[in-house]
Amino acid sequence: ADAGDEEVLALLADQLAAAIRSAELSRREAERAGREELLTHIGQAVNSSLDLGEVLQQAVVKVGAALKADRCTLGQIDLAARVLITRHEYVSPVLYERRSLKGQMALEASLAGLAEHLQAGEVIISAEGSVHPVLHDVWGEFSGRYGIRSLAWVPILGQSPDRSYSLALMHLTHPRRWSDADVALLRAIADQLALALHNARLFDAVQQSAREL
Secondary structure (H helix, E strand, O other): HHHHHHHHHHHHHHHHHHHHHHHHHHHHHHHHHHHHHHHHHHHHHHHHOOOOOHHHHHHHHHHHHHHHEEEEEEEEEOOOOOEEEEEEEEEOOHHHHHOOOOOOEEHHHHHHHHHHHHHHHOOEEEEEEOOOOHHHHHHHHHHHHHHHOOEEEEEEEEOOOOOEEEEEEEOOOOOOOOOHHHHHHHHHHHHHHHHHHHHHHHHHHHHHHHHHO
16 A cells, blocks of 8 residues: 555656646746747837837836836936936836836946946846945945835947946846846847937938938
């Protein structure tokens, strides 16, 4: 009887392990499909509209919702003026603290260092207990004033040396551990947004040339 019980338990254990593997594969496939859908949507927005503000706002909302961020912002870094200007924002509908982060923030020494890292193409990842060195001096303010528990800051490259855009995703309700797949997705999104900015500049140049004729 004992041997029979062990056999049944072993069979159940094998079935449970197979079910766990199947569920994990399904989860990964769903995540992959969701990431592809997100990139497709942003790509379509970039290619279908020359209204830059609309494209950027759509992207911020889609990225924030798809990656389950509490906040997602897109801002312009102006190193010459030493300011960060946040123009586009997504706030999770379930977030209690919903005050806007839109506006202008002075780039003090620590934030100026962050801007330089971003302009060099580095994705800045931080979370409770694992803060990127460039954010050490401001992490206390970020967590105390804004309630940030994890953060991903992604550069949007291809702009002028003194001005560039960046995308920031914040988690306030829990600290998120960003995976390599997350970072790869965010870089791909940033590439799409860089294309939107490039298209808008070309459109503005064509419009300006037409007005001068």
